[in-house]
Amino acid sequence: MKPRGLLMIEHRLIEKVLSVAQQKALSMTELDYQPAFVETIVDFIKTYADRTHHGKEEDILFTELAKKKLDDDHLRIMKELIDEHQQARSKTEEIVELNEKFKKDDRSVVPAITSAIVWLAGFYPAHIQKEDAVFFPGTEPQFRQDELEDLLNRFYEFDRMMIHEKYQKVYQFIKS
Numbered sequence: 666m667k668p669r670g671l672l673m674i675e676h677r678l679i680e681k682v683l684s685v686a687q688q689k690a691l692s693m694t695e696l697d698y699q700p701a702f703v704e705t706i707v708d709f710i711k712t713y714a715d716r717t718h719h720g721k722e723e724d725i726l727f728t729e730l731a732k733k734k735l736d737d738d739h740l741r742i743m744k745e746l747i748d749e750h751q752q753a754r755s756k757t758e759e760i761v762e763l764n765e766k767f768k769k770d771d772r773s774v775v776p777a778i779t780s781a782i783v784w785l786a787g788f789y790p791a792h793i794q795k796e797d798a799v800f801f802p803g804t805e806p807q808f809r810q811d812e813l814e815d816l817l818n819r820f821y822e823f824d825r826m827m828i829h830e831k832y833q834k835v836y837q838f839i840k841s
């Protein structure tokens with residue numbers, strides 16, 4: 666498999682989860698709102714979509730591409746992609762803060778949480794399409810075959826650490 670194959674497999678799960686999250690968010694009301702459901706969505710976005718997936722893109726793929734001679738178009742797109750990751754992080758933090766308000770009995774935040782989830786569900790497919798159809802295939806020729814193999818191995822190693830990082834965080838959280 667090529668490195669982008671692994672990232673594209675992850676894209677499919679991100680799309681599926683956000684599609685279901687959007688459906689459920691649109692049916693939520695102030696009366697049946699479940700903070701735990703939103704926490705599950707937030708955990709998926711933070712741990713999987715951001716740390717595990719964007720992590721491989723930013724810390725490995727984009728970092729290696731930055732060492733190559735990218736043309737202006739691809740450089741511009743890479744900056745856009747990084748900026749879009751940041752936008753998704755900000756929107757996710759917004760959801761976390763609103764969910765905390767709900768838990769302190771502010772039920773008025775439910776429509777804002779719904780619209781933030783709907784925003785993410787609309788945002789990601791466009792971001793993913795830009796990577797799958799334009800940026801990944803367009804920049805792949807920058808790498809030799811052995812470099813592609815090395816990237817894939819570094820992706821696997823990055824993934825291998827994620828479960829340990831996740832549960833180290835759980836430990837830090839419960840002892841604080």
Ligand SMILES: [Fe+2]
Binds near residue numbers: 719746792
């Ligand atoms: Fe991305």
Ligand SMILES: [Fe+2]
Binds near residue numbers: 672676718719793796
């Ligand atoms: Fe991606």
